[in-house]
Amino acid sequence: EVLLAESGGGLVQPGGSLRLSCAASEFTVSSNYMSWVRQAPGKGLEWVSVIYSGGSTFYADSVKGRFTISRDNSKNTLYLQMNSLRAEDTAVYYCARDRYGDSTFDYWGQGTLVTVSS
Amino acid sequence: DIQMTQSPSSLSASVGDRVTITCRASQSISNYLNWYQQKPGKAPNLLIYAASSLQSGVPSRFSGSGSETDFTLTISSLQPEDFATYYCQQSAGTPYTFGQGTKLEIK
Numbered sequence: 001e002v003l004l005a006e007s008g009g010g011l012v013q014p015g016g017s018l019r020l021s022c023a024a025s026e027f028t029v030s031s032n033y034m035s036w037v038r039q040a041p042g043k044g045l046e047w048v049s050v051i052y053s054g055g056s057t058f059y060a061d062s063v064k065g066r067f068t069i070s071r072d073n074s075k076n077t078l079y080l081q082m083n084s085l086r087a088e089d090t091a092v093y094y095c096a097r098d099r100y101g102d103s104t105f106d107y108w109g110q111g112t113l114v115t116v117s118s
Numbered sequence: 119d120i121q122m123t124q125s126p127s128s129l130s131a132s133v134g135d136r137v138t139i140t141c142r143a144s145q146s147i148s149n150y151l152n153w154y155q156q157k158p159g160k161a162p163n164l165l166i167y168a169a170s171s172l173q174s175g176v177p178s179r180f181s182g183s184g185s186e187t188d189f190t191l192t193i194s195s196l197q198p199e200d201f202a203t204y205y206c207q208q209s210a211g212t213p214y215t216f217g218q219g220t221k222l223e224i225k
Contacts (some may be wrong), residue, residue: 035214037162044205044216044218044219045154045156045207045216047207047212047213047215058212061119099164102150102168103210103214105152105154105162105164105207106164106167106173108163110161
C-alpha cells in the first residue's frame with residue numbers, strides 16, 4: 001500500500017527555520033513528481049512546491065526564495081526546508097504524489113502542523 | 119496565475135439529493151481539472167481527474183464534466199458520507215491553483 005508520512009512540524013518563531021520530511025512507502029519518490037500543499041487553519045488548499053522526477057523544482061510566489069524542496073533517494077524521502085518563516089506560513093503541510101506526472105495528486109500524507117508564532 | 123472560482127461556497131442538501139458544484143478557470147485549461155473531497159482533520163482525497171475520469175475506488179455517483187473554463191462536479195444521490203468540503207484544482211501549469219472550496223452540509 002502506498003503511504004506518505006510527514007514529520008518535522010512544530011512551533012517556530014517568526015524568522016526561524018524548519019525542515020519537513022515526507023517518508024514514502026511502496027513507490028519510489030525519485031521516479032515521481034512530488035508536491036507540498038498547505039492549508040492554513042480554517043482555510044483552503046494552497047500548492048507550495050513541486051520537484052519533478054528529473055530534479056526540476058518550482059515554487060509558489062508566496063514561498064519562493066524562502067523554501068527549498070529536495071529529496072534523498074537513499075531514504076526515499078521528500079523534504080521541505082523552510083527559512084525566514086512568517087506568521088502567514090502557519091498551516092498543515094501535506095506531501096502529495098503526482099499520479100502520472102500530470103499534476104494530479106493521488107496519494108497524500110496525513111499532514112504536519114507548522115505554527116509560526118512568538 | 120490561473121484563478122479557480124468555485125460556486126457555491128456552501129451548500130445545504132439532504133440525503134438522496136442530486137448536487138452540482140461548479141468551478142470556473144480564469145483562462146482555458148483544456149481538461150486539466152481535478153476534484154478532491156476533504157473531511158475535517160483529514161487529507162484531501164482525489165475523486166475526479168482530467169475533468170471527467172473517475173479515480174479508482176470512488177463511487178459512481180460522483181461524476182465530472184466540462185472543458186476549457188467551465189467545469190462541474192455532480193453527486194447523483196447524496197449519501198451521509200458525502201458531506202464534506204470539495205475542491206477543484208487546475209493541473210495545466212504551475213502554480214497548481216485550487217478553488218476556494220465548497221462546503222456541503224446536511225439540511
